[in-house]
Every structure is written in structure tokens, then in C-alpha cells.
Amino acid sequence: MSKNSSVFVCQSCGFNSAKWLGKCSSCGSWNSFVEEVKTKSSGLKTIADTNKKNPVLLSQIESKNSTRTSTGMSELDRVLGGGVVAGSAVLIGGEPGIGKSTLLLQAAMAYQGKNVLYVSGEESEEQIKLRANRLKEYSDNSGLYIYSESNLNSIIEQASKNPYDLMVIDSIQTLFNPEIESSPGSVSQVRECSYKLIEFCKGRNIPLFLIGHINKEGNIAGPKVLEHLVDTVLQFEGDRNHLYRLVRTLKNRFGNSFEIGVFEMKPDGLNEVQKPGTFFLSGFEQNNNLSGSVITTVLEGNRAFLLEVQALVSSAVYGMPQRVANGFDAKRLNLLLAVLEKKCGFKLGQKDVFMNITGGFRINDPAIDLAVAISVLSSNEDVAVDKSYCLFGEVGLGGEIRGVLGLEQRIKEAYKMGFTKIVIPAPQFKADFIADGLSIIPARDITAVLGEIFG
Ligand SMILES: Nc1ncnc2c1ncn2[C@@H]1O[C@H](COP(=O)(O)OP(=O)(O)OP(=O)(O)O)[C@@H](O)[C@H]1O
Ligand SMILES: [Mg+2]
Structure with missing residues (x-):
């Protein structure tokens, strides 16, 4: 059944077509179709195989109160609704160079006493070390592991070797699954990689942060489906000519979705502005x-x-x-x-x-x-x-x-x-x-x- 065939996919909404189209009939964008090799997704199969549970009465489900953990950055906790929820997936989108990697590296460094896996498909270990030296003042988490890799299978293999408490992916557009023959950043790759990572982290109750690039219209690059897959979507915004940066909640399954976090970009990292007042x-x-x-x-x-x-x-x-x-x-x-x-x-x-x-x-x-x-x-x-x-x-x-x-x-x-x-x-x-x-x-x-x- 695993016969491969090619399909044209709209890179802006994920619409599939058997032949190339100049204009997407679903979202109306022009020249957005790219040929991708269609492989049978392993995603649905795994869900059907692992989901052998029986339905449970709502009244009999035990609720655990202590599922939220502080990231060590109160402004980030605020937009997450009071800390990270175990097993939740958070997507952070923002313009190039706005400070996404800085924010998450700082949060990973502030996540004291916990094992964190920071995966970067964009920068080498040395480059991340340079940034960490710049942020040194904030705190130094002794359990922070840096892994410069973009192959999804290696990432999952490494992540399962150690009991991590938090995983950061910088960025989802650079990862690729070798079983899929389209290039990193294409709709199928983004969808497949995020699906696998979220499934992996949910199964182990590890919170997952995904960094996502945004396209020229200001939306998170890749299909809307990515925003549906994750529990929380945060947008990192600001003006490059000004020092302040805002993290805005666009969607949150576990909290208020109208929050903002205010930061100030300094040479040594992002300073939290807890009382924005004046x-x-x-x-x-x-x-x-x-x-x-x-x-x-x-x-x-x-x-x-x-x-x-x-x-x-x-x-x-x-x-x-x-x-x-x-x-x-x-x-x-x-x-x-x-x-x-x-x-x-x-x-x-x-x-x-x-x-x-x-x-x-x-x-x-x-x-x-x-x-x-x-x-x-x-x-x-x-x-x-x-x-x-x-x-x-x-x-x-x-x-x-x-x-x-x-x-x-x-x-x-x-x-x-x-x-x-x-x-x-x-x-x-x-x-x-x-x-x-x-x-x-x-x-x-x-x-x-x-x-x-x-x-
Ligand atoms: N030495 C420095 N002194 C002051 N500010 C710096 C310094 N190095 C980096 N920055 C700030 O950090 C920003 C880059 O942050 P970062 O690399 O986290 O962005 P990013 O959103 O991850 O970018 P990309 O989309 O390219 O990955 C720069 O725009 C700059 O404002
Ligand atoms: Mg970056």
C-alpha cells in the first residue's frame, strides 16, 4: 500500500491538488503550489494502535493540580496562563531576528533544576554557547543540553534516552523526516515533524516549545493545521527600531488568550517588564x-x-x-x-x-x-x-x-x-x-x- 505518488501542495494553506495550479482554489494565494512526494502518513496509524483505552466517566477522572511549572520567567508564565502545563505543546512565532531563540534559550536557562533539551536546526552548538554567554547573567541551568540536529528521527532517539523535563525546537521549519521526500519547511514536513514530536512529548508528559517562522503576511509559515495541533500559540512581536518586545497569546487551551508579556531587548538578553505603567x-x-x-x-x-x-x-x-x-x-x-x-x-x-x-x-x-x-x-x-x-x-x-x-x-x-x-x-x-x-x-x-x- 505504500506506493508513492506526487501531489501538489499549497504552501500557504496545505490544500492538495493532483496537478499544479497557479492560484489556490482554497485560500486564493498565487504561485504557492510545490510538488511533494506523497507517502502514507504514519501518524494516524499510531493513534489507532496506541489508543486502546476505554471511555472514562468524567466524574471518575482524577485531576492533578500541580501540573503547571514556572518557567522561571514570570512574563512568559503569564502568557502561558501561569506556567507550562505538563505535556503541552506551545508554538512561538515571530519575524526573523526579533529574538525568538534568545527568549527560549533564556527560558531554558532559567528552568532551574530541570533537564532541558534545546534542539537547534539553525545554529551550531558553538553559536548557541556564544548566545548563552551573552545571557549568562540570567541564570545557568546545569541540566541544559544543546543538540544541533535537524533529523527528526535522531532527535526523537536522543530525547528518549534521557528523562527530559522540557524540550525546545528551534525551529520547526528546519526539521525533516527522512521518510518524506519533500524539503524541510514544506507543508508535509512541518506537519509530520510537529505531529511526531507532539505525540512523543504528550506520551511522556514533557512540555514542548516549537519556534515557528512567520511568512510575509505575518502568519506562521506552513499550514494552519500546525496551529490546530498545538495547545498554545504565542506571537512574538515588536518593532526592530524600538527596544520593547511583546509576547501575545493567540490561542491557549489552558488559560486566558488575551494576555501579553512585555520584554525589553538589552545587549545581555530580554529583560522582563513586569509593570509596564509608563x-x-x-x-x-x-x-x-x-x-x-x-x-x-x-x-x-x-x-x-x-x-x-x-x-x-x-x-x-x-x-x-x-x-x-x-x-x-x-x-x-x-x-x-x-x-x-x-x-x-x-x-x-x-x-x-x-x-x-x-x-x-x-x-x-x-x-x-x-x-x-x-x-x-x-x-x-x-x-x-x-x-x-x-x-x-x-x-x-x-x-x-x-x-x-x-x-x-x-x-x-x-x-x-x-x-x-x-x-x-x-x-x-x-x-x-x-x-x-x-x-x-x-x-x-x-x-x-x-x-x-x-x-
Ligand atoms: N551582541 C548583541 N548585543 C545586543 N543585542 C543583540 C546581540 N546579539 C543579538 N542581539 C539581539 O538579538 C536579536 C536576535 O535574536 P535571535 O537570534 O534570538 O532572533 P530569532 O528570532 O531567533 O531570529 P531568527 O528568526 O533568525 O532565528 C537581534 O535582533 C538583536 O536585537
Ligand atoms: Mg533563531
Whole structure:
């Protein structure tokens, strides 16, 4: 039955076709088909053979509480939902050079008193040693083994020789199974290698970290099926021109999937930023009298932190006014400009509007709307917003200010960082927000906010 035949596989979604296609009929991507030799997958066979268990009553299953282990890095624990779960598979994706290998080597070094197998298909042992020397300050795990290999069978053979407590694969796209005749990184190889590794680790209750490359669209390279196979998907993001790095949970079978971990890239490794508070506000104090600059709080996962929104409005020199938004949805900016024009009577139609979230941050939190609108008006009128203000609220199409999630947390964070005039959505106002020197200003609509700030 093991007759080999060739098949064309879409490298972006994993769709199979008997003949080559220019455009994938499943995901629509162009020129993504590569010929791969089809072999009978051993995966399903093993599942059928080993799964000789009987169904168990839910009430009779014993739950073990102590299945989570701390990685030694609290920001990483946070995105994993409080530590690694025994036997779970975690996929970490990120752009080239963002620091994926650094993060996981650091975590492997911090996993004290445990045996860790760090497999690298990309770097030699000496190169990893060089990096480890750079990270030396963090901690030195005496049970950390480095294995530079990309043959899946050798990796599994070595991994079964020693009782490891954690396995790291850097990266899944470099591994290959010699039984499959397609090149490393192709859909069949990625699928087969991850399937085998996950099966191996689940059977022995070893947590597994897989590093995955991302393609130019920003998705994890290889088929979506990889994301379904693993328990947790983390995305490592950041701006190469800035020092901060974020690890975002995209999927988590064992915890909250809206968490972020904040790190700072330093020459000696990734520093954890446990209280991001004003981490992204650097430089605000020096230029606080600039028009067009407004402070807001955003909520990511369970934490609120402060961000600066900047806008620059100037007369359009050429016919078509430009609208440029950095870190914010450009369509949403156009919508807010239309609201300002219609509801507040500002003539912005012939103006260029440039908007920037400082720090290179990308924000989807709708509570930032109010700060964006006010920064545009502040720049348009060339009047600076007093530096004691912090504003947040979603702006509706009628100019009304709508409620936001995590109101109290946002107020607390802003107050803690020294902002004493906090503008909040009126529907959420309660009289019990009292603190020394704090004034909470409920705002019903955007005109009311203008009256409050610009008098
Ligand atoms: N000597 C150094 N001093 C300061 N920063 C360094 C130094 N060496 C590396 N870095 C930082 O580490 C980053 C590279 O990290 P790393 O190799 O972990 O990335 P990666 O995501 O694994 O990349 P790839 O996708 O190529 O495997 C660099 O972009 C740089 O910011
Ligand atoms: Mg790497």
C-alpha cells in the first residue's frame, strides 16, 4: 500500500491538488503550489494502535493540580496562563531576528533544576554557547543540553534516552523526516515533524516549545493545521527600531488568550517588564507642551498601561489630503475625522492628518478613540492639552462617548502615574471614585470633552 505518488501542495494553506495550479482554489494565494512526494502518513496509524483505552466517566477522572511549572520567567508564565502545563505543546512565532531563540534559550536557562533539551536546526552548538554567554547573567541551568540536529528521527532517539523535563525546537521549519521526500519547511514536513514530536512529548508528559517562522503576511509559515495541533500559540512581536518586545497569546487551551508579556531587548538578553505603567511614555515629560499630544490608557490582557497618541494636522499642499495612521486603523481615523467634522464643525476635509502611537505600538482597543480625536483637534487648533489629563472612551458615530472595559483599572493606573484629571465615559461614572487630588470628569459627548479641555 505504500506506493508513492506526487501531489501538489499549497504552501500557504496545505490544500492538495493532483496537478499544479497557479492560484489556490482554497485560500486564493498565487504561485504557492510545490510538488511533494506523497507517502502514507504514519501518524494516524499510531493513534489507532496506541489508543486502546476505554471511555472514562468524567466524574471518575482524577485531576492533578500541580501540573503547571514556572518557567522561571514570570512574563512568559503569564502568557502561558501561569506556567507550562505538563505535556503541552506551545508554538512561538515571530519575524526573523526579533529574538525568538534568545527568549527560549533564556527560558531554558532559567528552568532551574530541570533537564532541558534545546534542539537547534539553525545554529551550531558553538553559536548557541556564544548566545548563552551573552545571557549568562540570567541564570545557568546545569541540566541544559544543546543538540544541533535537524533529523527528526535522531532527535526523537536522543530525547528518549534521557528523562527530559522540557524540550525546545528551534525551529520547526528546519526539521525533516527522512521518510518524506519533500524539503524541510514544506507543508508535509512541518506537519509530520510537529505531529511526531507532539505525540512523543504528550506520551511522556514533557512540555514542548516549537519556534515557528512567520511568512510575509505575518502568519506562521506552513499550514494552519500546525496551529490546530498545538495547545498554545504565542506571537512574538515588536518593532526592530524600538527596544520593547511583546509576547501575545493567540490561542491557549489552558488559560486566558488575551494576555501579553512585555520584554525589553538589552545587549545581555530580554529583560522582563513586569509593570509596564509608563514604559511606553519615554520622552513625554520633555515635550509635554506640544500640541497634538494626548495620553490615554490601553488595556491588554489583565494589565492597563499608558500610551501617548500624537497627531499632526496641516493644510494639504496637493489636491488630495493625506491620512496616515501609525499603529492605529486608518479607516477608524477617517471615521473619527468625519465625526469631528459633522458633530463639532471642524473643517478637516482639506487638511493632511498624520497620527502616531509612540513606541511603535499597534492598538486595537476602541477606548483609544477619544485620545485620537482630541489629539487631532489639539494639533488643528495648535493648543496643547494640559499634561495632567488622561482620556479614554470609545467615540460613537453621533459623537457620543461609549463605555470601555476595565474602567477602574485604567483609572487606577493613570492616577498611580500622576495623572489627576481623568476623562471617562459618562455612562460609567460612579460617585465613588475618590482619591487625593483626583478629579474624574464624566464626558457624554465629544463637544463636552472639548469644553473641558480647551475651555
Ligand atoms: N551582541 C548583541 N548585543 C545586543 N543585542 C543583540 C546581540 N546579539 C543579538 N542581539 C539581539 O538579538 C536579536 C536576535 O535574536 P535571535 O537570534 O534570538 O532572533 P530569532 O528570532 O531567533 O531570529 P531568527 O528568526 O533568525 O532565528 C537581534 O535582533 C538583536 O536585537
Ligand atoms: Mg533563531
